[in-house]
Amino acid sequence: xxxxxxxxxLRLLAAVQQDARTPQxxxxxxxxxxxxxxxxxxxxxxxxxxxxxxTAVIAPDAVGYGLTIIATVEVESEQIDQLDATRRSFTxxxxxxxxxxxxxxxxxxLVFVVQHMEQYNELTRKLFFGNANVxxxxxxxxxxxxxxxxxxxxxxx
Amino acid sequence: xxxxxxxxxLRLLAAVQQDARTPQxxxxxxxxxxxxxxxxxxxxxxxxxxxxxxTAVIAPDAVGYGLTIIATVEVESEQIDQLDATRRSFTxxxxxxxxxxxxxxxxxxLVFVVQHMEQYNELTRKLFFGNANVxxxxxxxxxxxxxxxxxxxxxxx
DNA sequence: TCTGAAAATGGACCTTT
DNA sequence: AAAGGTCCATTTTCAGA
Numbered sequence: 250x251x252x253x254x255x256x257x258x259l260r261l262l263a264a265v266q267q268d269a270r271t272p273q274x275x276x277x278x279x280x281x282x283x284x285x286x287x288x289x290x291x292x293x294x295x296x297x298x299x300x301x302x303x304t305a306v307i308a309p310d311a312v313g314y315g316l317t318i319i320a321t322v323e324v325e326s327e328q329i330d331q332l333d334a335t336r337r338s339f340t341x342x343x344x345x346x347x348x349x350x351x352x353x354x355x356x357x358x359l360v361f362v363v364q365h366m367e368q369y370n371e372l373t374r375k376l377f378f379g380n381a382n383v384x385x386x387x388x389x390x391x392x393x394x395x396x397x398x399x400x401x402x403x404x405x406x
Numbered sequence: 407x408x409x410x411x412x413x414x415x416l417r418l419l420a421a422v423q424q425d426a427r428t429p430q431x432x433x434x435x436x437x438x439x440x441x442x443x444x445x446x447x448x449x450x451x452x453x454x455x456x457x458x459x460x461t462a463v464i465a466p467d468a469v470g471y472g473l474t475i476i477a478t479v480e481v482e483s484e485q486i487d488q489l490d491a492t493r494r495s496f497t498x499x500x501x502x503x504x505x506x507x508x509x510x511x512x513x514x515x516l517v518f519v520v521q522h523m524e525q526y527n528e529l530t531r532k533l534f535f536g537n538a539n540v541x542x543x544x545x546x547x548x549x550x551x552x553x554x555x556x557x558x559x560x561x562x563x
Numbered sequence: 564t565c566t567g568a569a570a571a572t573g574g575a576c577c578t579t580t
Numbered sequence: 581a582a583a584g585g586t587c588c589a590t591t592t593t594c595a596g597a
Binding site for chain 2: 254265267297298299300309311314317319336339340344345347353354387388390391393394396398401402405
């Protein structure tokens, strides 16, 4: 993993981040490279881990996950073992879409995707009340998801 | 947009969410459908908006965005105009990767992706201090991104 | 960069329910 | 009608010259 990315790479990344199904000849036209050059670069970017994976973004509502909830969590002990166990319990839960370990007023920020409130309740019982290392937590219910995703500002500066 | 998704759809969604580049014949083998049937279903799911888009997930560090910051924001007025203007100022900012409008102690939760602290400082000046409708905000710096993305729990429950 | 083979996509057409 | 399957043309990928 590594290498410095040149301007071509960055433009390709911006493009495939936008739409991963743009054919390589179109990408080539857009950035002024031959199809083969695009192909080789994308291959390399994938191998280097710059492109982590390709994914289809699914509308949460369409599959019943109408509710997004953000929780902030404070832990009792930040001792490594305890912390890792807690972190792990969060990340392995499929309903925890995102997990950040943070400095500031809280130790973790979690983004939950659930079908309904009751499901979140269950999860809090398991992940928070059921974990002695969780000191306190706070819940924010998303009324709207105004912007979501993993898009990075490439070439935006 | 709409339709109920059957078991085939759900399994296809789970698969392409995992890896959008799995060829349709492999998907077919996995779910027991012909390639053509897979093709038709994916097309339909795309048209119905169940699959919103296809994207390449890029490693933030590889493109210089080493720092993720979560900010919670309270607004002065939740009057529609004001609120929408504020919301919009957040969502159009490329460094705001995610924006949720929330009920609870805070009105907005924002996830920023930046190159360094100074860049976040600038953004706070523009988005928060520069906006009379922002009453107060709080910053949480991500020390680690333990789980990220938009993955939904399909067929997990 | 060009060329071509292999792979993948996606439409046409027919069959089943 | 709605959805599956087979077959075939077109498009796309990807490696070697």
